Every structure is written in C-alpha cells, then in structure tokens.
Amino acid sequence: MSAGSIRARVRAEMTAEIKAVARRHLASDGANLSLRAVTKDMGMVSSAIYRYFKSRDDLLTALILDAYNALGGAVEAADAAIADRSQLRERWLAATGAVRHWALANPAEYALIYGSPVPGYAAPQETIAAFARTPLVLVRILADGHAAGAVPSAGLGPMTQEALAALLTDAVRADLTRTRDDIAPGLPTELVLVAVTGWIQLFGAISFELFGKFNNMINARDEFFDQQMELMADLAGLPPTR
Amino acid sequence: MSAGSIRARVRAEMTAEIKAVARRHLASDGANLSLRAVTKDMGMVSSAIYRYFKSRDDLLTALILDAYNALGGAVEAADAAIADRSQLRERWLAATGAVRHWALANPAEYALIYGSPVPGYAAPQETIAAFARTPLVLVRILADGHAAGAVPSAGLGPMTQEALAALLTDAVRADLTRTRDDIAPGLPTELVLVAVTGWIQLFGAISFELFGKFNNMINARDEFFDQQMELMADLAGLPPTR
DNA sequence: TGTACATCAGTGAACGCGCGTTCACTGATGTAC
DNA sequence: TGTACATCAGTGAACGCGCGTTCACTGATGTAC
Numbered sequence: 001m002s003a004g005s006i007r008a009r010v011r012a013e014m015t016a017e018i019k020a021v022a023r024r025h026l027a028s029d030g031a032n033l034s035l036r037a038v039t040k041d042m043g044m045v046s047s048a049i050y051r052y053f054k055s056r057d058d059l060l061t062a063l064i065l066d067a068y069n070a071l072g073g074a075v076e077a078a079d080a081a082i083a084d085r086s087q088l089r090e091r092w093l094a095a096t097g098a099v100r101h102w103a104l105a106n107p108a109e110y111a112l113i114y115g116s117p118v119p120g121y122a123a124p125q126e127t128i129a130a131f132a133r134t135p136l137v138l139v140r141i142l143a144d145g146h147a148a149g150a151v152p153s154a155g156l157g158p159m160t161q162e163a164l165a166a167l168l169t170d171a172v173r174a175d176l177t178r179t180r181d182d183i184a185p186g187l188p189t190e191l192v193l194v195a196v197t198g199w200i201q202l203f204g205a206i207s208f209e210l211f212g213k214f215n216n217m218i219n220a221r222d223e224f225f226d227q228q229m230e231l232m233a234d235l236a237g238l239p240p241t242r
Numbered sequence: 243m244s245a246g247s248i249r250a251r252v253r254a255e256m257t258a259e260i261k262a263v264a265r266r267h268l269a270s271d272g273a274n275l276s277l278r279a280v281t282k283d284m285g286m287v288s289s290a291i292y293r294y295f296k297s298r299d300d301l302l303t304a305l306i307l308d309a310y311n312a313l314g315g316a317v318e319a320a321d322a323a324i325a326d327r328s329q330l331r332e333r334w335l336a337a338t339g340a341v342r343h344w345a346l347a348n349p350a351e352y353a354l355i356y357g358s359p360v361p362g363y364a365a366p367q368e369t370i371a372a373f374a375r376t377p378l379v380l381v382r383i384l385a386d387g388h389a390a391g392a393v394p395s396a397g398l399g400p401m402t403q404e405a406l407a408a409l410l411t412d413a414v415r416a417d418l419t420r421t422r423d424d425i426a427p428g429l430p431t432e433l434v435l436v437a438v439t440g441w442i443q444l445f446g447a448i449s450f451e452l453f454g455k456f457n458n459m460i461n462a463r464d465e466f467f468d469q470q471m472e473l474m475a476d477l478a479g480l481p482p483t484r
Numbered sequence: 485t486g487t488a489c490a491t492c493a494g495t496g497a498a499c500g501c502g503c504g505t506t507c508a509c510t511g512a513t514g515t516a517c
Numbered sequence: 518t519g520t521a522c523a524t525c526a527g528t529g530a531a532c533g534c535g536c537g538t539t540c541a542c543t544g545a546t547g548t549a550c
Contacts (some may be wrong), residue, residue, distance in 0.1 A: 007524095007525075008515070027359050030358065030359075031272075031358075032361065034502075034503070034504090036502070044527070045527065046504085046528095047504095047505075047506080047528075048527050050247055050505075051527070055504080056504065107357075114455075115358025116273075116354075116357025116452060119271050120270075120271075129460070158401045164473075167473060172460070172466050172469055174462075175460045175462055179460075183461050199448060201439070202448075204443060204446020204447070207446070208445070211357075211359055212365075213373075216370070217417065220414065224414050227409045227414055227435075228439065230402075230409055231406075231439060251492090252493095276536070276537090277538090278537080279536095287495055288493075288538090289494080289537095289538075289540090292537095292538075292539090298538095366509050455501095487550090488548100488550090489547105489549085490535100490548075491547070493544095493545085493546095494542105494544090494545100495542075497539105497540090497541100499538085499540105500537105502535080503535075507530090507532105508530100509528075509530105509541090510526105511525105512527100513524080513526095515523075515524090516523095
C-alpha cells in the first residue's frame with residue numbers, strides 16, 4: 001500500500017465522516033443543512049469542508065445519491081434473498097417491505113429524496129440511475145412472472161388485461177411503452193401500468209405514514225402496510241405464496 | 243358600520259395580505275419562510291409583523307390551516323357540482339381531479355401540507371378538522387353509493403368483498419372501523435379500506451408528479467392521472483358513468 | 485358635542501446569533517531525482 | 518539514501534449577509550363620559 005493511497009484512504013474516511021455527520025443534522029434540521037454546524041461537530045474550522053465538497057449543493061447531491069443507492073441496495077438485497085425466484089408474491093412483499101423498513105430507519109434521508117424538493121436545489125442527471133434502482137426491482141418481479149407465465153397476460157388478477165387496456169389512451173400507452181423498452185422488453189404495457197400503480201401506492205403509503213397523515217387513524221402500521229401491498233399484489237395478479 | 247369594525251376590517255385585510263405575501267415566499271424558498279422578507283415586501287419594518295402573528299410558527303400554522311381549507315373547499319365544491327348525486331364515478335373523478343388541480347395551481351402550499359414536515363414545527367390539533375375535509379369527501383362518495391345500493395356490498399368491483407375481508411386483520415379492521423364510526427356509520431369496513439387505498443393512491447400520484455418523480459417517464463400527465471383514478475374507481479366498484 | 489383617556493399599529497434600534505464562501509497562511513505528507 | 522520541491526489538509530480571519538424576537542417609543546384611531 002503506497003503512501004499515496006494512505007492519503008487517499010484518509011480522504012475517503014473524512015468524506016464519509018462528513019456525510020455521516022451531515023446525515024445526523026438532516027434528521028434534526030431537515031434539508032436546511034448547515035455546513036458550519038457539520039464542521040463544528042467534527043471539530044474542524046468551517047472552511048475546511050471545502051477541501052472535500054466544493055459547495056453546499058455538492059454535499060447535498062452526494063447525500064441524495066447515497067440515499068437513493070442505500071435504498072436501492074436494500075430493496076435489491078431483499079428481493080435477492082428470496083431463493084425461489086418463482087415466488088413472486090413473496091418477492092413483491094420482501095421488496096416493498098424493504099422500502100418501508102429503510103424509510104422508517106432513515107426518515108430524514110427518506111424525506112430528502114421523497115419529500116418536497118429542497119428549494120433552490122436541482123438534482124443533477126447523475127441521480128437518475130440511482131433513483132431508478134428501486135422501481136426497477138418492482139418491474140423485474142412482474143417481468144419475471146410474465147416471462148415464466150405465472151402472471152397471466154390474458155387476465156391478470158381481478159382486473160382483466162382487457163379492462164386495463166381499455167383504460168390506456170395512446171399517449172399514456174406510449175409513455176409506458178417507452179419506459180418498458182429500456183428495462184423489460186416484451187412486458188405487456190398493461191403490466192407496466194400495474195407496476196407503476198403499485199410503485200405509487202408503495203411510496204404514497206410510506207410518505208403518509210412518515211409524514212404523519214395516519215396519526216389518530218391507523219395505528220396498526222405494520223399490518224396496514226402489509227395489507228396494502230397484498231392488495232396491490234392481488235391487483236397485479238401475483239399468485240398466492242405456495 | 244361602527245368605527246371599531248373599521249379597525250377590525252383593516253386588521254383582517256393586513257392579516258390576509260401578510261399571508262398572501264408569505265405564500266409567495268413559500269413558492270420560492272420552501273418552508274424556510276423568512277418573516278423579515280415578508281415584511282420587507284410589504285414595506286413594513288420587521289417587528290411590525292408581531293402585531294398580527296405572535297411568532298413564525300403562528301404564521302406557519304395559519305398558512306397550513308388556510309391550505310387545508312382551500313384544498314378541502316375546492317374538493318367539496320367539485321363534488322357538489324355534480325348535480326346527479328348518484329353518478330358516483332363522475333363525483334369521484336371530479337373530487338380527485340380537484341385535488342390535483344389545486345395542487346398544480348398551488349404547489350408550494352401543497353408541499354407545505356403534503357411534503358416533508360417542517361423541521362422543528364409540530365402542527366397543532368386545530369389543523370386536524372381542516373385536514374380531514376378532503377378524505378371525508380372521498381369516503382362520502384362511497385358511502386352514498388353504498389346507501390343507494392349502487393356500490394355492491396357482496397362483491398365490489400373486480401375485488402370481491404370476501405377477498406378484501408380476507409386481507410384485513412383484526413387490528414387494521416379495528417382502526418378502519420373506528421374511523422368509519424365517526425364519519426359514515428354503516429359503511430362496510432371493506433369499503434373504508436378501498437377509500438383509504440384510493441386516498442393514498444391519489445396523493446401518492448400527485449406528490450410524485452409535483453416532486454419530479456415522473457420526469458423523463460410520464461409525459462401525458464393529465465391523462466395518466468385520470469387513468470389512475472379510473473383504475474381506483476374500478477377497484478372500488480363504482481359503476482360506469484351512465 | 486367635546487374632551488380625556490385607552491387602545492392599537494407601526495417604528496427603529498438593538499440583541500445575539502447563524503450562514504456560505506474566499507483567501508493567504510502554515511505545516512505535514514508524498515514524489516522525483 | 519537524502520534532499521528539493523510539490524501537493525494537500527486544515528487554520529483563522531474576514532466579507533457581506535440574513536435571521537427571529539424584544540423593547541421603549543410615537544402618533545393615530547376609537548371609546549367613555
């Protein structure tokens with residue numbers, strides 16, 4: 001290990017520590033992240049942070065990217081942990097449960113990426129791939145099922161494919177088909193619609209829970225969420241767990 | 243009109259103007275609302291605002307309350323505008339469309355009430371009733387349908403009531419039943435579940451759209467939203483518009 | 485109706501604080517010969 | 518192997534700015550007699 005890489009390693013550790021401290025501040029101050037507060041916590045002088053991030057926006061971008069990747073990684077791992085890949089419902093519940101689990105464990109980071117956008121901050125293009133990891137897992141579960149013939153193409157779940165097809169106008173169909181072509185060629189557009197619907201329901205439910213909209217109303221949070229995801233699995237026509 | 247009420251009226255106008263200016267600032271700065279900026283815009287000295295609001299949190303509470311009431315009022319009006327009360331699907335589409343319409347017209351206020359909570363700010367109890375107005379409209383549409391026998395209780399839409407009932411555990415059933423008792427006695431718990439599911443989908447879809455999650459993916463936003471709401475109407479078993 | 489007093493809106497200065505970013509600097513670590 | 522130089526992390530002062538809130542005040546408006 002050359003001397004150069006020692007310096008590089010220390011630098012990587014410092015960068016990681018800055019981000020870790022910043023994440024803690026996110027939890028108490030929301031997206032009003034203060035660089036001075038972060039450096040003070042680390043026992044550094046405020047200007048020192050500019051050796052690691054060239055501006056506050058730069059640090060925010062790094063935190064957003066990390067959050068998307070941490071979430072995406074957790075979801076991918078939860079799906080991958082289901083050994084029998086043909087157990088689609090189990091995979092769906094594992095993946096969606098992982099999103100909620102991560103969100104509850106990291107509420108400030110969840111709010112950073114799925115809450116209201118930070119005013120005056122525009123997420124750069126580089127976050128797109130990281131952002132897409134989670135929905136990709138959801139689509140892939142349906143695509144695997146369709147490829148294996150487990151998710152019927154003639155009538156899926158309680159909604160028939162015909163009923164869904166009747167809903168789709170040309171413009172929306174084109175949007176969904178374009179999206180589909182990138183990630184799961186051959187998947188019927190109706191199934192893409194179901195995947196997107198489930199994706200919206202998933203994050204809608206988690207945001208409502210985390211942002212306090214279920215207060216004084218739904219107390220059995222774990223069970224409620226599981227039932228919402230079972231309902232979505234029913235809608236998608238995922239066969240019951242064997 | 244006595245002299246006293248002139249003073250009162252001027253006071254009400256000033257209060258309204260402060261809130262209007264504050265709303266404009268919300269749009270550019272998010273929830274980092276600056277009292278000094280608001281008063282400067284009004285040509286007042288910064289301390290003058292304390293004649294109208296006793297603190298920044300007080301002003302925020304007023305803005306949140308106004309936003310909930312503006313949204314709730316718009317949704318109630320949209321529902322009420324459907325003359326034939328038995329046209330449930332039309333009412334559902336009008337009410338949910340009004341939510342989205344209001345949100346697109348007032349994105350900063352939408353983010354204030356449905357985005358990430360303002361750090362260090364806790365919404366007081368008094369906002370609950372205003373908050374509830376919108377979901378109440380949705381539940382009432384289903385309750386009206388159920389009372390009129392239009393929304394079947396034996397099998398609703400593509401999901402049978404039995405299938406939904408099988409999903410509900412005792413704890414969640416108790417949560418939903420307790421909520422139901424306050425607002426629509428007699429409504430089957432399964433229909434409450436459907437209403438809550440639609441409510442989540444509604445706000446999930448709007449938040450995703452407003453917070454940029456549909457960028458580079460769904461371009462036909464109006465149509466996509468309508469189709470999501472039609473899908474939810476199908477799920478709820480709302481009969482097709484005559 | 486006219487006067488004395490109370491209420492109220494708005495002022496201007498101040499308190500104590502925090503912010504992101506720049507800049508010339510010191511001193512340690514790494515590299516090339 | 519030893520030395521000269523370059524790179525880099527971290528310092529401390531400063532710039533120019535903004536923040537919420539308090540306080541004693543002025544002067545206008547409203548109220549009671």
